[in-house]
Amino acid sequence: EDQVTQSPEALRLQEGESSSLNCSYTVSGLRGLFWYRQDPGKGPEFLFTLYSAGEEKEKERLKATLTKKESFLHITAPKPEDSATYLCAVQAADTGNQFYFGTGTSLTVIP
Amino acid sequence: EPEVTQTPSHQVTQMGQEVILRCVPISNHLYFYWYRQILGQKVEFLVSFYNNEISEKSEIFDDQFSVERPDGSNFTLKIRSTKLEDSAMYFCASSEDGSNPVGFGPGTRLLVL
Numbered sequence: 120e121d122q123v124t125q126s127p128e129a130l131r132l133q134e135g136e137s138s139s140l141n142c143s144y145t146v147s148g149l150r151g152l153f154w155y156r157q158d159p160g161k162g163p164e165f166l167f168t169l170y171s172a173g174e175e176k177e178k179e180r181l182k183a184t185l186t187k188k189e190s191f192l193h194i195t196a197p198k199p200e201d202s203a204t205y206l207c208a209v210q211a212a213d214t215g216n217q218f219y220f221g222t223g224t225s226l227t228v229i230p
Numbered sequence: 231e232p233e234v235t236q237t238p239s240h241q242v243t244q245m246g247q248e249v250i251l252r253c254v255p256i257s258n259h260l261y262f263y264w265y266r267q268i269l270g271q272k273v274e275f276l277v278s279f280y281n282n283e284i285s286e287k288s289e290i291f292d293d294q295f296s297v298e299r300p301d302g303s304n305f306t307l308k309i310r311s312t313k314l315e316d317s318a319m320y321f322c323a324s325s326e327d328g329s330n331p332v333g334f335g336p337g338t339r340l341l342v343l
Contacts, residue, residue, distance in 0.1 A: 162334035215286045216328040220273040
C-alpha cells in the first residue's frame with residue numbers, strides 16, 4: 120500500500136490562476152514531511168519541511184501546510200517558471216532515515 | 231551554497247557489466263543516500279550510509295549493489311552485474327543529521343543495453 124499519495128497527477132494552470140496540490144500520507148509517527156521541486160532531468164530541489172500538524176511554511180508564491188493526514192502546497196498567482204513536478208516525501212518513525220516519495224504532481228503554468 | 235555533485239552525468243553500459251556511480255556529498259553532512267528513479271516513476275530509496283556503514287537498505291538494494299566511502303569526500307554506488315531493469319536515474323543525497331532536509335545531486339542517468 121502506498122504510504123504517500125499525491126494528487127492531481129497533472130495540473131495545468133493559466134498564469135495567475137492559484138491552486139493547491141495535495142499530498143496524503145498514511146505513515147505512523149511522522150517525523151517530517153518534505154516538499155521538493157523537480158525539473159526534467161534534474162534532481163529534486165528542496166522547498167519545505169513540515170514537522171507537525173498546523174505548521175505552515177511560505178516561500179515566494181508557495182505555501183505549504185500540514186494536517187495529521189495530508190499536506191497542501193498552495194501556489195498563488197503562478198508564473199510559467201513555476202512549471203515543474205512537485206514531489207512530496209515523508210520520513211516516519213518506523214522507517215528510520217529513509218524518505219518515501221509520492222509520484223508527484225506535474226504542474227504546467229501557461230502564459 | 232554547497233551542493234551534492236555526481237559523476238558521470240550519463241552512463242551507457244552493456245548488460246552484465248559493472249558500473250560505479252560517484253558522488254561528492256556536502257562536506258559537513260554525515261548521512262548519505264542513494265535513490266533511483268525509473269523513467270516516469272517515483273523516486274525510490276535504495277540505501278542510507280552513516281558512520282562508514284549501511285544504516286538502512288531497501289528490497290531493491292540486493293547483493294548486486296554495494297556502497298563505499300573510499301575517502302573523506304567520495305561516496306560510490308557499485309552495481310556488479312547490470313540488468314536491463316537497472317536503467318534509471320540514480321540520485322545521491324546527503325543530510326547533516328538524518329532528519330534535516332536531504333540535498334540531492336543532479337543524478338546519473340544509467341542506460342543498460
